[in-house]
Every structure is written in C-alpha cells, then in structure tokens.
Amino acid sequence: MCKIARVAAALIRVLYLVAVAAPAKSLVAVARVAFSLVNAPCLRYMNQAARGRSCTGNFCGDLLVGAMAHSWRMLVQGLTSLMFLCARADEYVRPPPSPLVLMAHDKPASHPQQVHISVVGANSMRISWVTDDRSAPSVVEYGTSPGKYTASGTGNHTTYHYFLYKSGAIHHATIGPLDPSTSYYYRCSKAGDEFTLRTPPATLPIEFVVIGDLGQTGWTASTLSHIGGGGDYDMLLLPGDLSYADTRQPLWDSFGRLVQPLASARPWMVTEGNHEIETLPVVDLAPFAAYNARWRMPREESGSPSNLFYSLDAAGGAAHVVMLGSYAAFGEGSEQHRWLEMDLARVDRRRTPWLIVLLHAPWYNTNQAHQGEGERMRLAMERMLYEAQVDVVFAGHVHAYERFTRIYDNEADSRGPMYITIGDGGNREGLALRFIKDHKSAHLSEFREASFGHGRLRIVNETTAVWTWHRNDDDYATVRDEVWLHSLAAAKRQTTGRRHVNEL
Ligand SMILES: *[C@@H]1O[C@H](CO)[C@@H](O)[C@H](O)[C@H]1NC(C)=O
Ligand SMILES: *[C@@H]1O[C@H](CO)[C@@H](O)[C@H](O)[C@H]1NC(C)=O
Ligand SMILES: [Fe+2]
Numbered sequence: 270m271c272k273i274a275r276v277a278a279a280l281i282r283v284l285y286l287v288a289v290a291a292p293a294k295s296l297v298a299v300a301r302v303a304f305s306l307v308n309a310p311c312l313r314y315m316n317q318a319a320r321g322r323s324c325t326g327n328f329c330g331d332l333l334v335g336a337m338a339h340s341w342r343m344l345v346q347g348l349t350s351l352m353f354l355c356a357r358a359d360e361y362v363r364p365p366p367s368p369l370v371l372m373a374h375d376k377p378a379s380h381p382q383q384v385h386i387s388v389v390g391a392n393s394m395r396i397s398w399v400t401d402d403r404s405a406p407s408v409v410e411y412g413t414s415p416g417k418y419t420a421s422g423t424g425n426h427t428t429y430h431y432f433l434y435k436s437g438a439i440h441h442a443t444i445g446p447l448d449p450s451t452s453y454y455y456r457c458s459k460a461g462d463e464f465t466l467r468t469p470p471a472t473l474p475i476e477f478v479v480i481g482d483l484g485q486t487g488w489t490a491s492t493l494s495h496i497g498g499g500g501d502y503d504m505l506l507l508p509g510d511l512s513y514a515d516t517r518q519p520l521w522d523s524f525g526r527l528v529q530p531l532a533s534a535r536p537w538m539v540t541e542g543n544h545e546i547e548t549l550p551v552v553d554l555a556p557f558a559a560y561n562a563r564w565r566m567p568r569e570e571s572g573s574p575s576n577l578f579y580s581l582d583a584a585g586g587a588a589h590v591v592m593l594g595s596y597a598a599f600g601e602g603s604e605q606h607r608w609l610e611m612d613l614a615r616v617d618r619r620r621t622p623w624l625i626v627l628l629h630a631p632w633y634n635t636n637q638a639h640q641g642e643g644e645r646m647r648l649a650m651e652r653m654l655y656e657a658q659v660d661v662v663f664a665g666h667v668h669a670y671e672r673f674t675r676i677y678d679n680e681a682d683s684r685g686p687m688y689i690t691i692g693d694g695g696n697r698e699g700l701a702l703r704f705i706k707d708h709k710s711a712h713l714s715e716f717r718e719a720s721f722g723h724g725r726l727r728i729v730n731e732t733t734a735v736w737t738w739h740r741n742d743d744d745y746a747t748v749r750d751e752v753w754l755h756s757l758a759a760a761k762r763q764t765t766g767r768r769h770v771n772e773l
Contacts, residue, residue: 372523372526373523378401382400385528388469389443392445399437400438403426403438407423409455420444423442425440431559432549436563449469452465453465467535469584474729475727476728478505478535479726481666481693482542482695483696488694488721492723493531496723500534503535506625507665508665509666510629510666511539516547516549545557574604578608584728591609592628594628595643599650601649610653630664633676633690635711635717636719637705638703639666655684661688661754668693668698668701669704672688672714672750673689673715693720701719704717722741735754736753737750
C-alpha cells in the first residue's frame with residue numbers, strides 16, 4: 270500500500286516537473302530575452318531623459334519614445350508587484366505608504382555607485398560598490414589625505430540574475446590594515462568621486478546607531494538626515510529589512526544610492542529580514558540572491574558558514590556584536606545554533622564587558638503586528654543568550670519602537686537581556702499603530718510608541734552605556750526615550766560573592 274502511494278507520489282512529481290515546471294522555466298527564458306530586447310532601449314531613453322538629453326533628436330520622437338518607455342515601466346512594475354502580492358497575500362495591512370524616493374545614477378557606467386563599507390576583522394574594511402560596466406576594475410585606492418592614494422586593495426566582482434533582471438558588477442574589496450579612529454579618503458574602480466570614511470575606535474567609548482526596516486521612502490530620507498552623513502557615531506547596526514525592493518531588483522540599486530552618503534562614510538553592519546528573502550512561486554529563484562550578493566558581511570572572519578549570521582568585535586573587543594538570522598534555520602542541531610554556541614563560548618567577558626545581539630523578528634512584542642513570529646527562535650536560543658549574559662537584544666520587523674525591561678523566559682529578570690524593537694526606519698508599509706493593552710508581556714514593556722525614528726547606543730566605558738531613541742515626528746530628531754545600562758558582566762564581577770551564596 271505504502272509502496273503504491275510512494276510510486277504514485279513520484280509519478281506526480283515527475284509529471285509536475287515535466288508538465289509544469291519545465292515549461293514555466295522555458296517560458297521565463299523566452300520572456301527574459303524578449304524583456305531585455307524591449308527593456309534596454311527603454312532604459313537608455315530614461316537615462317538620456319534624466320540627463321536632459323534628447324534620445325531621438327527631435328521633440329515629437331522623444332515624446333513618443335518617452336510615452337512608450339513609461340508605459341513599459343508601469344507594466345513591468347505592475348507585473349512584479351502583482352507577483353509580490355501573490356507570493357505574500359497574508360501580510361499585515363497597514364496605513365497607506367509614503368511615496369518612494371528613487372535615486373538615479375547619472376554618471377558614466379564605469380563610475381562607482383551604491384558605495385557602502387563594513388568592518389572585516391580587527392583593522393580592515395570591506396568596500397562594496399556597483400558599476401554598470403562589468404569590466405571596471407575591483408580596486409580601491411586610499412590614503413589619509415584627499416586625492417593622495419598611498420595604498421590600494423583589490424577584490425573581485427560578482428553579478429546575479431533575478432527573473433528578468435541582471436545586476437551590474439557588484440564589487441567587494443578589502444582595504445587595510447587601517448588605523449583606528451582615522452579618516453581615509455578613497456576611490457573605487459579608479460573612477461568617479463572620492464569618498465571619505467572614518468574607522469571605528471580601538472577602545473571605548475563607541476557609539477552605534479541602530480535602525481531597522483529602513484526602506485526608501487520620504488520617511489526613510491528623514492531618518493537618514495537625522496542620523497547625519499558625517500555623523501557623530503562610529504558604526505550603524507541594522508537588524509533586517511533594508512530596501513523593500515520586494516522582487517523589483519532596480520529598487521535595490523536605488524536603495525544603494527539613497528544610503529550611499531551614510532553607508533560610504535561609516536560601516537553598515539546588517540542582518541537579514543523577511544524582505545531580503547525574495548523567493549517566488551514556480552520560478553525557482555534562490556532566496557537572498559540580491560542580499561547576499563550586495564551586502565556581504567564578515568562571516569569568514571567570525572567562523573560562520575553563512576552570510577545570514579555572523580559576529581564582530583568593536584572597540585578593540587570591548588563590545589561583541591552578534592548578528593543572528595531570523596530566516597536561517599535556528600533550531601537545535603542547525604548550523605546557526607551550533608555556530609552561536611561556539612561564538613558565545615569564545616567571548617571572554619573579562620575582556621568583553623558588552624555583548625549585543627541583533628535579529629529581525631522580535632522575541633518580545635506587544636504590538637498587534639507580527640505577534641508570535643519570533644517565538645520559535647526564542648524557544649531555541651533564549652537560554653544560550655541568557656547564560657552568556659547578553660546585555661541587549663535589538664530586533665526590527667515591527668514598525669514601531671518598544672523597549673522592554675530585562676527579561677528571561679517571559680519574566681522580569683535582572684540577569685537577562687534588555688529587549689528593544691527598533692523597526693521604525695521608515696519603509697513603504699508604514700507604522701504598526703496598534704499595541705495590545707492586555708498582552709501577557711505588557712507589564713514587561715517600559716516604553717512603546719509607533720513613530721519613525723532611530724536609536725543610539727553609546728557605550729561610555731566598561732560598566733556604563735546609554736541608549737536613546739530619537740523620533741522623527743518633528744523636522745529634527747527628538748529624544749523621546751533614554752535609559753542607562755550597566756554591563757551584566759561588570760555587575761557580575763561586583764556581586765559575585767553575594768550571588769554565589771544566593772545560588773547555593
Ligand atoms: C573573490 O574574492 C574572495 C576573497 O579573495 C574569494 O573568496 C572569492 O572566491 C572570490 N570570488 C570570485 C568569484 O573569484
Ligand atoms: C563609567 O561612566 C559612568 C558615567 O559617566 C561613570 O559614572 C562611571 O564612574 C564610569 N566607570 C568607570 C569604571 O570608569
Ligand atoms: Fe520584517
């Protein structure tokens with residue numbers, strides 16, 4: 270009986286592959302060719318128009334080609350939005366969105382765009398950028414004074430396909446060794462603008478900006494302007510949901526250009542959210558294709574098998590930041606679970622008084638949006654974080670701000686991490702406005718507000734840090750919430766004797 274069922278299942282599978290999947294794939298291949306034939310001239314027209322140049326040489330010709338290009342673009346956008354809606358029709362329905370802020374590249378194809386940087390190991394920096402010209406060299410020249418490049422780093426580039434889209438060359442090159450707290454001037458692909466970065470400090474104090482669910486709307490733009498380009502902070506941490514491209518790949522490029530003024534100046538350390546997955550039914554596209562190609566993080570240096578979870582040291586090891594993946598397997602026996610165990614075991618809390626974790630779907634949340642979505646991960650990993658005495662856990666996903674007290678297993682616990690949801694960067698889905706008054710965690714929630722904004726964690730010294738939340742409600746960033754933290758490792762050292770007796 271079982272055997273017959275198995276054979277039947279195998280037959281159905283073969284039939285599916287032959288009759289549905291294969292034709293769908295060849296259809297996509299034909300569509301891809303047709304698409305590029307129509308799309309290339311349309312893009313050329315758009316670029317010419319953006320630069321204020323004529324495409325056909327006369328006014329009527331431009332008008333006609335322009336109308337065709339625009340309707341083509343509308344059609345493509347409509348189709349991809351439709352696919353996106355089909356893929357995830359059960360999403361929480363939010364208030365109407367703010368318009369997208371689209372950024373064009375109006376320089377030659379060989380010029381770098383979408384420049385962003387990330388720390389690699391103790392004193393190196395990875396520079397990532399895109400050129401439409403795939404033969405542009407993956408070289409970064411740099412030095413400590415403008416225009417004088419005394420050293421260089423060479424990397425390589427990658428590209429990816431997504432349905433009908435083919436990316437430009439996505440370059441990654443590592444530069445270093447670099448001095449701490451130092452400004453470097455650099456140029457990518459030996460062309461285009463010079464950029465400036467400042468390396469993080471090798472000792473405390475250090476200041477992190479934390480912001481989740483960023484997107485690329487008018488709200489995003491105001492959050493970014495409140496953070497500031499040449500800002501008074503050292504590193505930006507992002508707990509997932511970057512571009513909200515949601516399968517429309519050119520939006521990844523536009524996002525890269527929108528964040529470039531900030532992301533080319535300070536390291537942006539990110540982890541993935543649900544909007545990075547971008548799989549579609551039928552056409553089997555690998556998940557995280559765009560995210561992994563574009564936002565490469567220091568996984569090798571932290572012994573991680575995946576770009577979806579990794580860790581880094583900051584301030585010479587005084588702070589250890591663990592980036593977890595809510596959308597990579599996390600259960601016992603999974604690669605992530607094993608890696609986390611190993612990573613936490615390597616942290617020496619005498620050398621590293623601050624331990625910080627970021628992940629996307631919050632473990633504690635009293636907002637109506639995304640209730641319970643982080644629960645399985647909490648059950649799998651909360652104990653490990655508690656035993657390692659993690660100081661703070663930042664999450665995104667819920668588009669609001671919420672700060673909890675120190676918690677372990679649904680109870681207030683002075684030895685547990687403080688939980689903060691900071692998914693209020695400003696994406697197109699808007700705010701999650703409804704908090705649940707009588708939620709079972711409501712008594713643990715110390716501050717909650719549905720406004721866009723960003724947070725800052727300033728670690729003053731080995732015992733003390735201050736967290737502030739800056740909301741965007743006004744034309745300037747207003748500090749709405751402030752709390753002082755004491756490192757759990759330092760507290761443990763001070764009270765070891767007493768606690769030891771208590772535990773006996
Ligand atoms: C690019 O360089 C990195 C680091 O040197 C290397 O691990 C990777 O395999 C290279 N990729 C390609 C496509 O050559
Ligand atoms: C750390 O900074 C806080 C706040 O400025 C201060 O009160 C405390 O004495 C400092 N601790 C050490 C060990 O320097
Ligand atoms: Fe999310």
